[in-house]
Amino acid sequence: MRLSRYFLPVLKENPAEAQIVSHRYMLRAGMIKQQAAGIYSWLPLGYRVLKRIEEIVHQEQIRAGHIPLLMPTIQPADLWRESGRYDDYGQEMLRIKDRQDREMLFGPTNEEMITDIFRAHVNSYKDLPLTLYHIQWKFRDEMRPRFGIMRGREFLMKDGYNFDVDKDAALHAYNRHMVSYLRTYERMGLTAIPMRAASGPIGGDNTHEFLVLAQTGESEVFYDDRVTGLKLGQRDIDYDDRAQVAKVCEEFTTLYARTDETHDQAVFDKVPEAHRKVGRGIEVGQIFYFGTKYSAAMGAEVSTADGGKVPVEMGSHGIGVSRLLGAIIEASHDDKGIIWPEGVTPFPVGIVNLKQGDAAADAACAGLEKALLAKGLEPLYDDRDERAGAKFATMDLIGLPWRITVGPRGLEKGVVELTSRRTGQSEEMSPEAAVDRVAQIYPGI
Amino acid sequence: MRLSRYFLPVLKENPAEAQIVSHRYMLRAGMIKQQAAGIYSWLPLGYRVLKRIEEIVHQEQIRAGHIPLLMPTIQPADLWRESGRYDDYGQEMLRIKDRQDREMLFGPTNEEMITDIFRAHVNSYKDLPLTLYHIQWKFRDEMRPRFGIMRGREFLMKDGYNFDVDKDAALHAYNRHMVSYLRTYERMGLTAIPMRAASGPIGGDNTHEFLVLAQTGESEVFYDDRVTGLKLGQRDIDYDDRAQVAKVCEEFTTLYARTDETHDQAVFDKVPEAHRKVGRGIEVGQIFYFGTKYSAAMGAEVSTADGGKVPVEMGSHGIGVSRLLGAIIEASHDDKGIIWPEGVTPFPVGIVNLKQGDAAADAACAGLEKALLAKGLEPLYDDRDERAGAKFATMDLIGLPWRITVGPRGLEKGVVELTSRRTGQSEEMSPEAAVDRVAQIYPGI
Structure with missing residues (x-):
């Protein structure tokens, strides 16, 4: 691409509204333009990086055996009434009435819709395991959108959902996601540490967030700093090998690493003092095993080998695709500008x-x-x-x-x-x- | 991909709701699932074809020198007030209020926003010519959504906008779009005929629609059947060569080909009877030179070489990306199912x-x-x-x-x-x- 023919509107001055470095550099480098609070256009340079990141996420999901599809942005409210979340979700859900006065919404996530797709077409354990995912624009009507695309309202996210016949299989899917996420972040030049997360109202122990260390992170994090030296590298992973995948997860989750939400000072105190670190982190992904919460509520059942019927075991797993641009810049810049890792650079040279x-x-x-x-x-x-x-x-x-x-x-x-x-x-x-x-x-x- | 691990929910029965063959086969082949009236999930097989089509559109736009970016789906109403279209657009526009009670909308098209991006960053003829485009989900709240993804409410469209210093340059951009569209459709195995279109309230002669002949088409078309034999083939096009590009356009627009909206029976009667055909067609794209309608209303001006200032000359050019799947199936199937052209097949073999x-x-x-x-x-x-x-x-x-x-x-x-x-x-x-x-x-x- 020749710059004389490109559209790269760089700014000489620091934009007053940008409080953090990624927001400032994305505006100055002509990557984004704000169109409304928390809503951005991706100018050509920003769009190129976004596509690179999206492509890496796709490649690693497909390598793990997960299958891409695409759900729409607009969803009917009735689906969310089935799970009970239409009333629970609160003001972050962008609610819409169409010309026929039907209640719709701009999807903030897709557990209900994917469960609807599953129950319409699958009813036997023979069709499992199955993991479906998509990368789609979502909307959360944040009270105070800020930090550019890091906490925007319209954002691009990969969300994937596993369907398994029993808890063991579902936990293998959980582990598969952890490993595929580790590889995804590494390819982007990021050290993203899986940290035990709070499970929230749904319950269940099996949830991890992935955090990139950065001073501007929204979460306080407590960790054994040897965790930052762990690398997947080029090792071969057979995603069908439950033991191998579980071993990798163990390797990456044994050292202490927690956010303020799950921090346990007594356990942390046992980390050798030289390795005990407190810092801040940016959340760039989360994996979550939640069992039958949606399948039971929505009637997504499968027959089992012994002739019975059970609600399918599920989990949901997300990567903040557009947010990753900000996280990468927060982690990789100097006072002259951005320093793209080779894996995500808009142009190689x-x-x-x-x-x-x-x-x-x-x-x-x-x-x-x-x-x-x-x-x-x-x-x-x-x-x-x-x-x-x-x-x-x-x-x-x-x-x-x-x-x-x-x-x-x-x-x-x-x-x-x-x-x-x-x-x-x-x-x-x-x-x-x-x-x-x-x-x-x-x-x- | 092994079918035992894929998600391909084929249906044995013809779905009662599908009135046309593309809708029927897309449902039966497990390509789409309806989630609400005119709103579909793209199941894995459908998603693969959609991505192939999107990729071809990107490649041909980039080959023509056009630059991709990405505008958001949600737009502020105020932008549309500047052009006067917020009130004009009617009920097809999906209007939304956010939690702060601000008026927003789900973009049905992007003339206003792209003009806003342009005026924020470009003010000299030296930065022209410039053509920006994106491929993004749009929403039109059709009164009666039907025919599956052919007339859906949420649909994927490529829309591109040229910015030029004068009318000659803008007409070259128009011609560039025509040629790049012809190549795009040919690569998908389609014969899409450019037909003079009605310009509507905006005025101006320079607008063509591209129609694929199919019995289920929504438009009646009148044409000299020699037009269906025209092919771009592998010829080299220099998109900077105004004369060459104009010559290709002349070649493809000289023979009579019009929709019922612009049909002129007296002119049609001069076509030799053996070649005079009346049929039906599916619209898969439109190009439109509209001059300064939006730039004048929204203050998008550029300095000229002689030191003056003029509102920038524009046009908008669209391809119905998701709709193309339906058009291709309507044009290429038999009683056993779909016959994908090699260019867009979800799997080569x-x-x-x-x-x-x-x-x-x-x-x-x-x-x-x-x-x-x-x-x-x-x-x-x-x-x-x-x-x-x-x-x-x-x-x-x-x-x-x-x-x-x-x-x-x-x-x-x-x-x-x-x-x-x-x-x-x-x-x-x-x-x-x-x-x-x-x-x-x-x-x-």
Whole structure:
């Protein structure tokens, strides 16, 4: 993409309304525009990152054997009356009347609807296990929307629901979600720690939140800091292997890590003092086993192998897709701007032409662009007639992890410069070597 | 994907509520489930086709130089007051009050919001031309939703908006859209004919609808049947070349083709009688140049090269993404079910195991699945313990264009059978040859 033809409305000034760094940088980097309180347009750069994050979530859900579908945003109130939540939900539910005066709502979550889909089509244990998920826009009418897309009203979320014949199978689904979430966050360059969560009015012990450590987090967190060193890495996971999946979960949930909601000081005190940490965290996901709460209320039953009938065992599991952009920026930035992890960057590499209009520089940049595109790597080429300083400032602000700088002086020596956004370190090399290096950095693409 | 692990709730009976073939087959093939009048869940198979169609629309818009972003579903009423449409729009607009009693609406279209984004960030002719588009769920509260997703209330649409400094540039953007739409429909296996449309209250001559011929179409159409033979094919288009793009548009709009809204019998009578056809068509897109209607009302101005200021020239251009599934099925089916064009099929090929549990057949199917996956082609493998007849009926109903049938008798001869859904013709060949053949059919993947 050439910047002269792109729509990247960067702001020079810090917007007064932004209280946290992710909100500030998303506005300044031309990623979002507020359209109403807590409601945002995703401008082209923000949209690209959102799509990258969405794609990673899809890939890891599919790898875990979960099946994508798509439920609508607007739901009939009657479904929610079946579970009793229509009256319970309160003012965060955006309630709507259509032209026929029927009561509808903009879905804040989908337990009722997915249970409705299940009961309409499945009635035998032979069709289980089954996990269905979607990534869809949801609406919660927050009293005080704030922090940009971190606590917006219209937000993109992955929510998935498992259906199993018994509690053991449902807990395996729970564990499968935990592992797939760990991999999802790792691919985004995040350390998201599963912390035991409060189960709320539904009850049940099996719920974890995933928290990214950040000073601006909304939750106070208490943890053994060795938990931040745990990594899934490239290990092979067989998601059908209950023992293997359970072992990974044990590995990631044994060290103390809790939010203020579930914190137990007496247990925490047993953590060696050198590892005992208190900080703040941003919630980026939650998994929840709730058994038969919805299936019993809504009549979603399956036949069992011995000829009986039982309400199906369920859980729901969510990732805050749009919120992740904010969490990643909170966790990865400096005073010049965003530093995107390679997994989610809107463009893998930027090209800065130091002297637009110089025949050699223009040709070298066009050549780099073409060579990168041929490798499936779309660069953002700043081909504007601007000073080098302004071009560098823009690249630093929008946070592409790698930059290739091209100028007449380097070209005389046959070199361009490859710079890491994270370390700031530059290295001179031939244009061909720069392309190869970038291709090595992004092997998956 | 193995069918035993998938969620494909096919129906044996024709659903009573479905009046047209696409609605009937989408329900029977387990592609959609109605959640309220005109509001559908997209079950896994339907969701896969929807994503394919969405992807093709994205690719062709990006090829034309248009830039994707994403606007929210919920909009503030005040924006629509600026254009005067809040009062004009009538009952099809889903109006909402939030918890603060602010007037909001579920966007039926986005002229106001995109103009708002433009005016906030662009003020010079130097930043033009610019075309922004998104693919987003919209809501129109139809009085009588019907025909499944063909005339639903919540629907997925691509809407794009061009911003240009003068009328000539805006008409080039109009032409660019026409050509990119022609290519989009062709890739989906559709013949969509651009027909001069009525401009409505906005005025202006430059609007075309794209219609797919089908007996169940809502519009009566009058056309010279030579228009159905026009194809873009693989020709190279330089979307920056105004003359080339205009020439393609001329080629596709010279022969008579109009809906009942713009039909002119006197002109139609001049078409040679052998070519004069009257039929019905389904609208799958519309392009519209409307000049400064919104930019003037909303103060979206740009400076010009001579130092003046003008309201920016605009047009809006839409493709009915979810509706296209219905249109494709209406245009491509037989009495056994859907026949997906290769460009949009949910799976490129199906594998039918005639004798599940037979060691040789199971191994051959698993081998085919693996070899296809290695080529980036995900098959749907019917590994259920069902009769061959039931498996064939399911494959025919869901309409995968190619099927590989594997049975013990063929394997003794070293062959499997490759069958075309469209022609019904089968050919015996080695499993390796079948994989190669399928890979040749889908070169783009």
